[in-house]
Every structure is written in C-alpha cells, then in structure tokens.
Amino acid sequence: MPNVPCFGANAIGLPPLIKLLFMSVIVVGTMAFDAIETPFGKSDKIIGGSATYVAYAASHFIQPVQQVSIVGYDFPNEEINALKALGVEVEGVEIVPDKKSFFWSGKYHLDMNTRDTLVTDLNVLADFKPVVPESYQGAEFLMLGNLVPAIQKSVINQLKHRPKLIVLDTMNFWIESALDDLKEVLQLVDVLLVNDGEARELTGEYSIVRAAKKILAMGPKYLIIKKGEHGALLFHANSVFFAPALPLEDVFDPTGAGDSFAGGFIGHLARTKDISFENMKTAIIVGSVMASFCVEKFGTQRLKEITREDIDARLDAFVQLVNFDIALV
Ligand code: AMP
Numbered sequence: 300m301p302n303v304p305c306f307g308a309n310a311i312g313l314p315p316l317i318k319l320l321f322m323s324v325i326v327v328g329t330m331a332f333d334a335i336e337t338p339f340g341k342s343d344k345i346i347g348g349s350a351t352y353v354a355y356a357a358s359h360f361i362q363p364v365q366q367v368s369i370v371g372y373d374f375p376n377e378e379i380n381a382l383k384a385l386g387v388e389v390e391g392v393e394i395v396p397d398k399k400s401f402f403w404s405g406k407y408h409l410d411m412n413t414r415d416t417l418v419t420d421l422n423v424l425a426d427f428k429p430v431v432p433e434s435y436q437g438a439e440f441l442m443l444g445n446l447v448p449a450i451q452k453s454v455i456n457q458l459k460h461r462p463k464l465i466v467l468d469t470m471n472f473w474i475e476s477a478l479d480d481l482k483e484v485l486q487l488v489d490v491l492l493v494n495d496g497e498a499r500e501l502t503g504e505y506s507i508v509r510a511a512k513k514i515l516a517m518g519p520k521y522l523i524i525k526k527g528e529h530g531a532l533l534f535h536a537n538s539v540f541f542a543p544a545l546p547l548e549d550v551f552d553p554t555g556a557g558d559s560f561a562g563g564f565i566g567h568l569a570r571t572k573d574i575s576f577e578n579m580k581t582a583i584i585v586g587s588v589m590a591s592f593c594v595e596k597f598g599t600q601r602l603k604e605i606t607r608e609d610i611d612a613r614l615d616a617f618v619q620l621v622n623f624d625i626a627l628v
Contacts, residue, residue, distance in 0.1 A: 311437050324567045325435050325452050325462070326353045327367040328444025328558070329424065330374060330392065331401040334598065335554050336417075338409050342552070345598040348401065349444035349468065352555035355602040357442070357564025359610060361569040365435045367454060369393045369427045370554075371400040381603065390432040398423045411550050412527035413496070419472060429456040440569045443467040443488065444558060448480035455487050463572045466490040467519070467563050474500050486518035489574075492561055495527045502543050505526045507532065511539075523564070523583060525557055532623030535576050542583040543620055545591040545613070553596045556590040559602060563589030588613045597624040 302371060320479055328350030334341045350368045357364050364387045371380075372395070381387055404418040427450060441462040444449040451467060467488040473481055474497060481501075493512060496508060504510040507524055511534040514522050523533040528550075530543040564586035571581075590611060595601045 302501060308418060321362050322361060322440065322572055323365055323435070324357055324440040324442060324569045325365045325367060325391075325431070325454070325458075326350050326357065326363055326442045326444060326562075327429065327451065328353060328442075328446050328468075329401045329403075330366075330370050330378075331403055331468070332373070332403075333554060334404040334405040334406075334551055334600070335420075336619065337411065337552060338407065340551070340597075342597050344402075345404065346375070347369040347554060347598060349446065349555075349558045351378075351382075351599060352381055352504045352558030352593065353442055353444045353562040353565075355385070355599050356380075356559040356560075356593070357566035357569075358385040358387055359589070359602075359605070360563070360566030360585070363388045365391060365438060366431075366432055367391035367429050367431060367435070369395065369401075370393050371398045371430070374400045375524070376615040379415070388434070391429065391435060393423075401625045403608045405554065407553060411553055412529075414553070416472065429454055429457075436460065439463045439572075440565055441465045442565045443484075445470050445473070446559065448473055448484045452480065452484040452487065452500045456482070464489050464565075466561065466565055467558065468492040469497065471497055471500055473504070477613045482517060485514075488519050490523065490579075492517040492523045492525065492557065492564075494557065498522075498524050508539075521579060522542070522618045523586075525560060527556070529589060531560070531583055533576075533579055535579075538576065540576075540583070541579045542580075542587050542589055543617070545596065545616060545620065547591060552592045553594050553600065555602075556593050559593035560590040561584035563587075571605060584617050586615065588617060 329348035331348030332344045333347030354364045399422040401424045402420040405414045407414045446466045465488040498510040502510040502513040525531045533540040564582045567582040567585040592601045
C-alpha cells in the first residue's frame with residue numbers, strides 16, 4: 300500500500316523563508332458558476348470552475364496552492380475566503396467589477412458519464428490576460444486546468460523558472476474552437492489529462508492505444524486518459540498503468556470529477572516531490588480517490604467537508620478493490 304498521508308500544515312501566514320520549505324503549486328483555470336442537470340436532479344447556479352475544483356482537491360495534500368483565475372462582481376466573497384482558509388493564495392485571481400463570472404451549464408445522460416454542454420458564457424474569460432504575481436515565481440509545479448489554450452501558454456511563458464512538472468487539462472470545447480493553440484501548448488507540457496472522448500477527438504483514432512501514441516508524439520511525455528466510472532489509464536513511452544474508479548452506489552453530480560482528479564494527482568506529486576512514473580501510479584490512485592468524493596454531492600460540497608481520515612479510508616478501499624493474488628498456471 301503506497302503511503303500517502305495528507306499534508307496537514309498550513310503554510311499560509313508563515314514567513315517567506317519557511318514557506319520555501321513547502322512545495323507550491325500554481326493552479327490556473329476557471330472559477331465559475333455552473334448549472335447542472337442530471338437524470339436525477341437539477342442544481343441552481345452553484346460554484347464551479349476547473350481551478351476551483353483543482354484547488355479544493357489539491358489543498359488536502361499541499362499548501363500553498365497559488366491560484367490564477369478571473370471572476371466577476373457576482374462571485375461570492377465567502378467562496379474566496381473558504382479557499383483562503385484551506386491555504387489557497389488568491390493574489391493571482393482578478394476580480395472584474397463590471398462583468399459576470401464564467402458560466403457553464405451541462406446536462407448528463409443516463410449513464411452519468413457523458414454530458415452535453417448547454418451553455419458556455421465566457422463573460423470575464425473573454426478578455427482574460429492573467430498576470431502571474433511575483434510571489435508565485437519559483438513554483439515547482441504548474442497545473443494548467445481547463446482554460447483557453449493561449450492563456451495556458453501565456454502563463455508558462457511568464458514563469459522565470461520552468462516548473463519541475465507542468466500538467467495540462469483541456470476539453471472538447473477547446474479541441475473544437477482552438478486546436479492550433481492547443482497543439483502549441485501541448486509541446487510545452489509534461490503531462491496531458493483528457494477523457495477518452497477527448498483523446499479520440501484530438502487524434503481521430505478510435506483505439507485508445509493508438510490515440511495515446513499520437514498524443515505522446517505531440518509533446519507530453521505522460522498522458523492520462525480518464526474513463527469516468529471505468530477508471531483512468533496512465534501512458535508513458537511503452538508503459539501503461541490502469542487505476543480503477545471506485546464503484547459507488549450513488550453518483551449525484553460528476554461535474555468537476557476530472558478537475559478533482561487533477562488536484563489529487565498534482566497534490567500528491569508535489570507533496571512527495573517525486574515525479575517518477577512509479578510515483579505517478581500512486582498519484583492517479585490519489586486522483587481517483589478525490590474524483591470519487593467529488594461526485595458524491597453537487598458541486599464542491601463534498602471536497603470541502605472531507606477529512607484526512609476520509610481520504611485515508613478511501614485509499615484503503617481502492618487498494619482492497621484491486622488487491623488479488625493469482626496463481627500462475
Ligand atoms: P470537469 O467535470 O472536471 O470536466 O469540469 C467541469 C468544470 O469545468 C465546471 O465546473 C465548469 O465550470 C468548467 N468548465 C466547463 N467548460 C469549460 C471551458 N470551456 N473552459 C474552462 N472551464 C470549463
């Protein structure tokens with residue numbers, strides 16, 4: 300059983316010298332309002348956004364999380380304060396006083412694995428030009444959450460020191476509307492996270508293995524293909540590793556599962572300071588654990604309430620799920 304205790308110390312408020320002892324992670328992405336429909340229920344406008352989910356998940360393992368995002372006048376202060384209380388630094392979150400926050404609405408199919416986007420209102424995102432604060436310089440890990448690919452690239456370009464690991468997430472919306480920019484940023488990152496549909500769309504290959512080969516030739520050295528309730532695959536050179544998803548009795552809202560996975564993945568790597576393929580195997584189990592919590596309630600609710608004990612117990616459940624001895628014949 301890999302040893303993955305959570306990181307409890309709150310690095311916020313510590314003098315700069317002591318902060319240097321902690322690995323920091325820059326998280327870039329949307330902070331948004333979502334409206335979600337599933338076959339079993341409907342939410343009002345709730346807090347979402349790729350960077351929000353990543354930050355909530357990663358903060359269980361690593362602090363500080365240094366957030367880069369943009370919100371409008373309508374984004375609640377309480378939410379920003381809740382993130383700060385978990386060790387998320389928000390100097391890089393721009394607040395636009397006369398525009399609305401990014402809004403996304405989606406409707407899940409009966410399988411709760413696939414969804415249709417109903418609305419994407421870019422609002423503040425339309426003219427977002429992030430400026431990475433000086434205090435974020437030197438971060439060892441960069442998580443580029445789902446966002447306009449050109450903005451993801453501009454964040455990489457602003458960093459004076461290349462992080463040890465750059466992870467990028469994207470989605471069909473950007474594959475369809477900004478493919479050239481996406482291909483450019485892919486050349487600059489170490490790990491790409493996509494779901495199986497996106498891997499197929501990006502490469503035109505039905506076979507996941509062929510799609511993985513093509514993506515690994517586009518730039519990233521590591522590729523994670525998420526398959527919703529069917530787990531996730533990690534590809535690197537000629538190696539592949541599989542992590543299951545935990546079979547859950549109730550899935551209320553799959554929104555943010557991918558981002559929570561990303562937060563757990565990078566949070567574990569940053570906490571252990573080890574970016575080897577072997578440690579990435581553990582990291583995708585940690586990612587799967589965080590995704591399994593996320594889907595249990597609407598929005599970010601579950602990620603906010605879980606404790607270290609909950610995470611440890613679920614890690615153990617994952618280990619039991621795939622722990623078998625087989626007699627070779
Ligand atoms: P996931 O379910 O992990 O793919 O992430 C869903 C989150 O991504 C939601 O909270 C949305 O606010 C956010 N989102 C949806 N569409 C986009 C987009 N085109 N760019 C960035 N974030 C998005």
